[in-house]
Amino acid sequence: MEWLAQQLAPGLIYPTAGAILFALGLYGLIRRHHLVLRVLALNIMGSGVFMVLLGIAARGEGPPDPVAQALTLTGIVVAVSATAFALALVVRLARITGQAMMLPGPPDDDAPVDDISREEHAPSTEYERERRE
Amino acid sequence: MIANTLTVILILAGLVFFAAGTAGLLRFPDVYSRLHALTKADNVGLGLVILGLMLQAGGPADILKLFLIWVLVLAAGTTAAHMVAQRTWTHGEFESDR
Amino acid sequence: MTVFYLGAALFLLATILLGLIRVLRGPGSGDRMLAAQLFGTTGVTILLLLSLTLETPALVDVALVFALLAVVAAVAFVRQHGLPEPSGTPIHQRHGQKKEPDDDR
Amino acid sequence: MSDLLLVVFDLVLLVGLLGVAWRCLASTDLFRAVVLFITFGLLLALAWVRLEAPDIALAEAAIGAGITGALLLVTLERLRSIAVERRRGRPDEPPDPAGADALLHALHDPPPPRRTFVPALTFALVVGGLMVTALWHQPDAVGLEPVVDEHMGVSGVDHPITAVLLNFRAYDTFLELAIVLIALLGAWSLGRYDRLPARPAPGPILPGTLRLLVPVAIVTGVYILWAGSHAPGGAFQAGAILGAAGILLVLARPRDLPMAPSTPLRLGLAAGVGLFLAIGIIGLFIGPGLLGYPPEWAYPLIIVIEVAATLSIALTLVALFIAGRPAGDDH
Numbered sequence: 001m002e003w004l005a006q007q008l009a010p011g012l013i014y015p016t017a018g019a020i021l022f023a024l025g026l027y028g029l030i031r032r033h034h035l036v037l038r039v040l041a042l043n044i045m046g047s048g049v050f051m052v053l054l055g056i057a058a059r060g061e062g063p064p065d066p067v068a069q070a071l072t073l074t075g076i077v078v079a080v081s082a083t084a085f086a087l088a089l090v091v092r093l094a095r096i097t098g099q100a101m102m103l104p105g106p107p108d109d110d111a112p113v114d115d116i117s118r119e120e121h122a123p124s125t126e127y128e129r130e131r132r133e
Numbered sequence: 134m135i136a137n138t139l140t141v142i143l144i145l146a147g148l149v150f151f152a153a154g155t156a157g158l159l160r161f162p163d164v165y166s167r168l169h170a171l172t173k174a175d176n177v178g179l180g181l182v183i184l185g186l187m188l189q190a191g192g193p194a195d196i197l198k199l200f201l202i203w204v205l206v207l208a209a210g211t212t213a214a215h216m217v218a219q220r221t222w223t224h225g226e227f228e229s230d231r
Numbered sequence: 232m233t234v235f236y237l238g239a240a241l242f243l244l245a246t247i248l249l250g251l252i253r254v255l256r257g258p259g260s261g262d263r264m265l266a267a268q269l270f271g272t273t274g275v276t277i278l279l280l281l282s283l284t285l286e287t288p289a290l291v292d293v294a295l296v297f298a299l300l301a302v303v304a305a306v307a308f309v310r311q312h313g314l315p316e317p318s319g320t321p322i323h324q325r326h327g328q329k330k331e332p333d334d335d336r
Numbered sequence: 337m338s339d340l341l342l343v344v345f346d347l348v349l350l351v352g353l354l355g356v357a358w359r360c361l362a363s364t365d366l367f368r369a370v371v372l373f374i375t376f377g378l379l380l381a382l383a384w385v386r387l388e389a390p391d392i393a394l395a396e397a398a399i400g401a402g403i404t405g406a407l408l409l410v411t412l413e414r415l416r417s418i419a420v421e422r423r424r425g426r427p428d429e430p431p432d433p434a435g436a437d438a439l440l441h442a443l444h445d446p447p448p449p450r451r452t453f454v455p456a457l458t459f460a461l462v463v464g465g466l467m468v469t470a471l472w473h474q475p476d477a478v479g480l481e482p483v484v485d486e487h488m489g490v491s492g493v494d495h496p497i498t499a500v501l502l503n504f505r506a507y508d509t510f511l512e513l514a515i516v517l518i519a520l521l522g523a524w525s526l527g528r529y530d531r532l533p534a535r536p537a538p539g540p541i542l543p544g545t546l547r548l549l550v551p552v553a554i555v556t557g558v559y560i561l562w563a564g565s566h567a568p569g570g571a572f573q574a575g576a577i578l579g580a581a582g583i584l585l586v587l588a589r590p591r592d593l594p595m596a597p598s599t600p601l602r603l604g605l606a607a608g609v610g611l612f613l614a615i616g617i618i619g620l621f622i623g624p625g626l627l628g629y630p631p632e633w634a635y636p637l638i639i640v641i642e643v644a645a646t647l648s649i650a651l652t653l654v655a656l657f658i659a660g661r662p663a664g665d666d667h
Contacts, residue, residue: 051387304401
């Protein structure tokens with residue numbers, strides 16, 4: 001029992017779980033198409049990284065490493081502002097193209113940007129109106 | 134000693150309310166009755182636990198902080214229940230599963 | 232006493248995980264939001280119990296912040312359908328129609 | 337006994353976290369995914385508590401409970417309203433042919449195609465496996481804790497994390513404030529869209545709660561800021577709490593508030609970065625270097641920077657939530 005409790009110390013199982021969270025987020029990021037879900041997947045990956053950092057900082061005796069904790073704090077604030085920016089981009093994309101999706105296949109790289117939005121997505125009345133102005 | 138016993142009793146009573154709240158959330162048939170289970174049981178549960186913890190608190194400042202937490206959760210619970218009920222009442226129930 | 236607090240916290244954590252069934256199953260978005268609200272309260276209680284177990288008084292502050300901001304998600308939830316109310320009907324009139332006309336979905 | 341229970345607590349918590357993350361990413365209904373993500377944030381705060389990081393738990397509480405949840409829910413609302421608008425069409429134009437489809441996709445994501453299953457799984461397994469092996473073979477190290485501990489005397493504050501954030505590694509914090517500002521500029525550059533319309537409060541309860549919560553939130557924010565010099569707390573957490581209070585006001589206001597005047601708003605948004613940089617440059621001439629302070633001045637300077645950073649972070653978070661340039665400033 002003692003041995004088991006030692007093996008399952010927070011310094012070991014939390015970083016492992018963090019790595020699994022990262023892999024899970026990566027998997028979701030690759031497979032899901034809706035952009036809001038992708039933002040969620042990125043956030044989950046970030047949480048996995050934070051968990052690895054903090055778990056390693058909490059290893060050993062004594063108080064945890066304050067530098068790792070400060071870095072994580074910085075990371076959390078950056079993550080939330082990046083999330084907000086990403087969501088603003090998603091909403092803007094939905095306004096222009098009518099969909100908040102990444103398309104399954106890569107668009108033709110040589111095509112100009114306008115053509116991509118016209119061919120692959122729904123025809124976008126709003127986009128047109130904006131360009132006319 | 135008496136304080137400890139009282140704390141244990143109060144917290145256990147609080148846990149019963151939490152269990153009841155969760156059971157209500159899972160077992161009740163529609164959103165209005167779930168609302169009922171949750172807002173009653175949950176806030177009394179937290180109230181009892183906080184009452185128990187107050188007996189262990191270090192000083193008046195800690196007791197006040199615990200009390201403030203309870204008041205805030207009560208306000209949040211009331212508001213959230215009202216909002217959810219209002220929204221379900223006006224917009225119908227099953228729009229999440231379209 | 233520590234063991235008791237910890238056991239209580241563990242029990243509450245188990246109720247959160249059980250309550251997740253309601254989030255997964257729905258059926259309505261109101262049910263899911265209610266479950267999230269319950270988790271918030273339970274989380275506050277777990278934090279308070281852990282603050283005694285781990286002897287970290289700062290956790291009471293964390294619980295305070297959770298209690299303070301628990302309402303934000305619910306208010307954001309009711310703002311869904313932030314579109315103007317369809318046809319400006321008074322709020323309670325439309326009860327009884329089981330399904331909304333598909334207008335504002 | 338207590339140790340064993342803690343291990344059980346850890347295991348249950350981690351299983352819950354992984355399960356919630358998995359179900360969240362597997363949802364076809366976006367609303368369900370968002371609610372699961374809010375729950376994920378709550379469990380994450382408990383995990384930070386178990387890792388002896390109350391500062392992070394505090395930040396996660398403010399951001400996870402107050403900001404991310406509201407942000408995601410409002411994004412869903414915006415997507416839905418875009419889809420509805422498209423389907424209704426404009427009176428002077430034929431309705432969008434892809435309209436009905438767009439509405440279906442606005443808040444639903446169909447299950448992914450099967451052909452991506454194997455490559456995605458392999459990739460994730462390889463990356464995760466590499467990380468886990470690397471972590472298991474990493475030697476235990478004391479880290480930088482002794483170094484920080486040794487220099488606490490010259491830092492000007494009593495809380496090691498605040499000392500690291502605002503003194504020892506001040507450039508991290510400075511650049512972080514800059515990144516937050518840049519994210520806001522990015523959001524503003526997308527145009528003036530999606531202002532949330534004000535709505536009359538549905539009943540008397542919400543205004544009453546607001547009257548209670550907003551003052552308490554301001555007091556709590558100031559308290560957390562003050563606590564940062566000697567206990568968990570500080571500028572980020574306080575900024576996040578005040579920002580969440582601002583978001584609450586934006587969400588629940590019954591009528592349109594007057595727009596914030598442009599110049600003070602911009603000054604407030606840039607105050608954190610600007611003041612930090614100014615003090616840092618002064619430190620270059622009279623102090624130990626760029627972004628360094630003379631030890632006897634460290635405490636007041638840190639307080640000044642923290643107050644400015646709190647203000648900037650709170651304002652920026654609210655502005656990011658609104659996600660549009662203030663009206664009338666480009667005419």
